[in-house]
Amino acid sequence: MTWDFILRLFVAGAFGTVIGLDREYRVKDAGFRTHFLVSLGSALIMIVSQYGFSEILTRPGVGLDPSRIAAQVVSGIGFIGAGTIIFHRQIVRGLTTAASLWATAGIGLAVGAGMYAVAAAATVLTLVALEGLTLIFRGLGLRRTLVVFSAPGKERIGAVLDQLKTGAYTILSFEVSPDRDAEGGFYRATLVIQARTPHDGNRFLDVLRADPDITIERIA
Numbered sequence: 001m002t003w004d005f006i007l008r009l010f011v012a013g014a015f016g017t018v019i020g021l022d023r024e025y026r027v028k029d030a031g032f033r034t035h036f037l038v039s040l041g042s043a044l045i046m047i048v049s050q051y052g053f054s055e056i057l058t059r060p061g062v063g064l065d066p067s068r069i070a071a072q073v074v075s076g077i078g079f080i081g082a083g084t085i086i087f088h089r090q091i092v093r094g095l096t097t098a099a100s101l102w103a104t105a106g107i108g109l110a111v112g113a114g115m116y117a118v119a120a121a122a123t124v125l126t127l128v129a130l131e132g133l134t135l136i137f138r139g140l141g142l143r144r145t146l147v148v149f150s151a152p153g154k155e156r157i158g159a160v161l162d163q164l165k166t167g168a169y170t171i172l173s174f175e176v177s178p179d180r181d182a183e184g185g186f187y188r189a190t191l192v193i194q195a196r197t198p199h200d201g202n203r204f205l206d207v208l209r210a211d212p213d214i215t216i217e218r219i220a
Contacts, residue, residue, distance in 0.1 A: 005047050081097075147189075149217060
């Protein structure tokens with residue numbers, strides 16, 4: 001029985017790592033190590049919840065609900081998920097990563113209970129949600145793009161934003177701050193932009209690259 005428990009821990013860690021690698025590829029704070037530990041810990045808690053009190057249950061007059069400890073994972077994982085969520089300028093970021101952690105906890109519980117097929121199916125469906133749906137809706141023009149660029153002066157950045165707004169793009173959020181790495185009054189703009197139609201895609205890059213004073217630092 002002990003080796004079966006160890007196998008469950010290895011399988012849970014593997015499933016969590018697979019999901020975490022996707023988050024790592026997307027440059028999220030909660031990467032493969034976090035997902036590995038969440039899945040592993042959930043599996044361990046499920047094993048303890050099911051089998052950790054077998055000796056006590058043999059005593060007369062003692063009755064325990066083996067699901068109570070495992071149930072706390074569902075609410076407890078919210079503390080970690082909340083740490084990945086950022087609310088800034090009326091835009092919420094990190095919800096997908098928080099949801100993936102919640103799903104990973106469920107996968108760990110399933111593996112801890114010995115439900116390997118269910119855990120494997122949940123892992124595949126989680127990856128489909130993280131990557132497959134992204135590819136599908138990207139073709140519909142629903143993809144959000146994070147762009148970071150610098151320009152000399154807030155006026156120049158404002159002109160670029162106005163040009164994008166009057167085009168085929170929607171600026172979901174933006175932030176302008178002084179660029180401490182550059183001299184001469186440069187400012188850095190961080191914005192999340194979304195094309196209104198699939199045809200426009202990343203054509204907004206042509207607007208930025210057409211201005212010689214603008215330096216594109218990051219696109220994600």
